[in-house]
Amino acid sequence: MKQNRKKEQWGIAALAAVLVLLSALIDARLSFALAIAGLFAISFTMKSKIWRQLPFILASFIIAGVVVVALNSQDGLSVQGMAIACLIGATMIAIVFYRRKKGVILNDERTIAIHNRATTYSWWVSYVMIAILFWFDYSGYMGLSAIQFGGVILFTMLLSQLFIKCYLLSRGGS
Amino acid sequence: MKTRIKELRARYNMTQEDLAKKAGVRRETIVFLEQGRYNPSLRLAHDVAKALKSKIDDVFIF
Numbered sequence: 005m006k007q008n009r010k011k012e013q014w015g016i017a018a019l020a021a022v023l024v025l026l027s028a029l030i031d032a033r034l035s036f037a038l039a040i041a042g043l044f045a046i047s048f049t050m051k052s053k054i055w056r057q058l059p060f061i062l063a064s065f066i067i068a069g070v071v072v073v074a075l076n077s078q079d080g081l082s083v084q085g086m087a088i089a090c091l092i093g094a095t096m097i098a099i100v101f102y103r104r105k106k107g108v109i110l111n112d113e114r115t116i117a118i119h120n121r122a123t124t125y126s127w128w129v130s131y132v133m134i135a136i137l138f139w140f141d142y143s144g145y146m147g148l149s150a151i152q153f154g155g156v157i158l159f160t161m162l163l164s165q166l167f168i169k170c171y172l173l174s175r176g177g178s
Numbered sequence: 179m180k181t182r183i184k185e186l187r188a189r190y191n192m193t194q195e196d197l198a199k200k201a202g203v204r205r206e207t208i209v210f211l212e213q214g215r216y217n218p219s220l221r222l223a224h225d226v227a228k229a230l231k232s233k234i235d236d237v238f239i240f
Contacts, residue, residue, distance in 0.1 A: 109198070109199075109202065109203060109204050110204075111204075112202065112203035112204050112207055112222075113203070113207075113218070113219055113221075113222055114203070114204070114206075114207045114210070114216055115204065115207075173206075175215070176210040176213070176215030176216045177210065177215075177216050
């Protein structure tokens with residue numbers, strides 16, 4: 005019963021993600037509206053709290069955003085590039101599912117604690133980066149557009165989290 | 179923190195992989211526990227001690 009419910013939840017979430025992705029090809033505003041409507045629809049269908057569906061909706065937003073940016077830019081990501089990125093993502097997900105099915109323990113209390121610590125530190129690194137960029141921009145030393153600013157923060161967070169995680173994992177975690 | 183995990187593991191002829199499976203953690207966690215580079219939670223300490231058929235006090239030296 006519980007298993008079926010979980011399958012149903014994943015199915016609906018995947019359908020919502022596909023809908024948002026497809027709508028992103030047409031219009032970003034439509035994608036946004038669909039994502040919001042999907043959020044409420046899913047939460048009512050599943051009779052669960054909205055915040056539980058947020059990761060799926062956020063993932064849909066990110067995918068939709070990438071697609072919209074790629075389609076609108078002249079020299080941005082190509083369709084071929086996106087296909088490769090999607091293939092890499094799908095392969096990674098498949099590997100995780102396969103290893104889980106085989107009974108490999110991917111996370112335990114140590115790795116979860118390390119992940120949380122790395123995320124906390126990466127927030128601080130990003131905060132410092134925001135301050136630096138703000139003062140650079142304010143003093144007129146270096147002007148950044150919103151897209152550039154967002155890109156710098158995005159990569160700062162991702163990379164700093166990854167490096168800190170690797171460092172903490174190699175040290176043991178205590 | 180020092181531990182007697184390696185010694186007890188040898189006594190029961192267990193590999194790190196076996197102990198990790200019994201305790202429900204990754205093998206690397208057992209490696210770091212043996213080296214004393216990771217302080218486990220009470221729950222994990224209990225699980226490891228149970229897998230080694232010992233008491234927590236016998237496995238972990240405080």
